[in-house]
Amino acid sequence: xxxRLLAPLFVLLWSTGFIGAKYGxxxxxxxxxxxxxxxxxxxxxxxxxxxxxxxxxRDARKVVHxxxxxxxxxxxxxxxxxxxxxxxxxxxxxxxxVGLQPILTALVAGWMLGERVSGRQxxxxxLGFIGVLLVVTHSRTPGLANPxxxxxxxxxxxxxxxxxxxxLYQKRFCPSFDLRSGAVIQFxxxxxVTLPLALTMEPRSIVWSGTFVFALLWLVLMLSxxxxxxxxxxxxxxxxxxxxxxxxxxxxxxxxxxxxxxxxSLSALALLGMAxxxxxxxxxxxx
Numbered sequence: 593x594x595x596r597l598l599a600p601l602f603v604l605l606w607s608t609g610f611i612g613a614k615y616g617x618x619x620x621x622x623x624x625x626x627x628x629x630x631x632x633x634x635x636x637x638x639x640x641x642x643x644x645x646x647x648x649x650r651d652a653r654k655v656v657h658x659x660x661x662x663x664x665x666x667x668x669x670x671x672x673x674x675x676x677x678x679x680x681x682x683x684x685x686x687x688x689x690v691g692l693q694p695i696l697t698a699l700v701a702g703w704m705l706g707e708r709v710s711g712r713q714x715x716x717x718x719l720g721f722i723g724v725l726l727v728v729t730h731s732r733t734p735g736l737a738n739p740x741x742x743x744x745x746x747x748x749x750x751x752x753x754x755x756x757x758x759x760l761y762q763k764r765f766c767p768s769f770d771l772r773s774g775a776v777i778q779f780x781x782x783x784x785v786t787l788p789l790a791l792t793m794e795p796r797s798i799v800w801s802g803t804f805v806f807a808l809l810w811l812v813l814m815l816s817x818x819x820x821x822x823x824x825x826x827x828x829x830x831x832x833x834x835x836x837x838x839x840x841x842x843x844x845x846x847x848x849x850x851x852x853x854x855x856x857s858l859s860a861l862a863l864l865g866m867a868x869x870x871x872x873x874x875x876x877x878x879x
Contacts, residue, residue, distance in 0.1 A: 598822055598829075603838055605819035607845035609811065613677060616807030620798040622674035623790035628798060628808055630666070630783040633816045637775040646772040655777060658769055661762035662778020665820075667785045668754025672747040679744035687843050689748040691724045694876070696756045697836040704760050707831050716875025717833075720840035723872055726865025727843045760832055767828045771821045779816070837876035840869045 616625055640646070649655050676686050694717050701707040798804065826835045844866035 598826060599838055602819055602822040602826060603841045603845055605814050605822065606839075607842045607849060609815050609819075610846050610850070612807040612811035612815070613674065614807075615803050616811070617674065617678055619801055619804035619807075621790070621794035621796055622678045623671055623786055623794055624797050625808075626667075626670050626674055627783060627787050627790050629670075629811050629816060630779045630786065632808065632812045633779045634776055634783065636812070636817065637772050637779070641770075641772040641776055644772065646770045648773045649769060649777075654766055654769070657761075657765040658774050658777045659781035661758050661766060662781050663785050664754045664758030664761060666758075666778060667782035669751045669758065670782075671786055671789075672749075672751025672754060676744055676748040676751065679747065681744035681748055686748050686751075687728045687846075688725065689745075690752050690755065691721060691728075691840065691843065692752055693756050693759075693839055694833070694836040695721060696752065697759060698833050700756065700760055701832045705764055705832055707833060709833055713833055713837075713876045716872045716877070717837065718872070719875060720837060720869050720872025723865045723867070723869025724840055724843050727847055727862050727869065756836070759827060759836060762824070763827050763832050763835075769824075771824055774824070775817070775820070834877045837873045840873050844869050 620628070641648075649658065673686060673690065698709045698714065698717055702709060823835070826838070847862060847866070
């Protein structure tokens with residue numbers, strides 16, 4: 593029963609990431625924001641690893657593999673998404689681009705992991721993307737017609753590549769590691785990569801306020817500690833295609849949260865899209 597709750601709990605926590613972005617980005621540049629997030633995770637998980645005597649990898653190669661996976665899944669993905677939204681790419685279009693991840697994973701999984709994607713799974717992946725398309729274009733304010741530039745589109749494409757390659761890389765080279773010490777390694781590597789870029793590329797740092805602190809704590813506790821830990825467990829237990837298919841459900845849950853918390857619109861077509869996305873994920877994950 594506990595294992596069956598991992599997937600829905602991951603989807604719920606991952607979907608709340610928009611809360612942090614919605615409240616935090618007005619007070620910090622994108623890369624400074626994620627650097628603050630990485631630093632706080634390192635402190636919290638470092639203390640947990642120290643107090644609970646968590647085991648650390650003894651093989652240097654495994655440390656490198658964990659670090660590379662972390663940079664792809666944290667620095668490239670999170671930095672890309674936050675930069676794209678801050679530079680004016682509509683959130684709906686960002687969701688659509690990153691929503692290609694399950695299909696991209698299925699295309700690469702056979703070559704990189706030797707996983708066979710069945711015809712039923714392909715049907716589920718395509719059906720899930722159609723559902724995502726309906727959700728993001730018929731809930732909230734789609735914003736697909738808002739002006740945007742190539743400089744805003746590129747970070748979103750990099751984020752898609754980062755989360756896809758990071759999931760596959762971790763599944764192949766380091767599927768199993770202690771979540772406490774592993775988190776310190778992954779977020780420390782992400783901070784080393786991101787901090788120099790933040791200091792050289794962004795003009796301002798962080799305006800500390802109650803709203804920003806709430807956003808930061810939410811992202812650290814709910815996403816970086818909660819959702820990322822669950823994602824690592826799911827990667828360890830299941831195939832890459834089955835794991836990434838869960839990302840099709842996050843736009844639907846995000847739209848529901850926005851409707852409940854912020855009274856944003858939710859049309860009949862968006863509800864239909866949620867049902868279609870759910871059916872697609874069921875097909876992709878069915879035995």
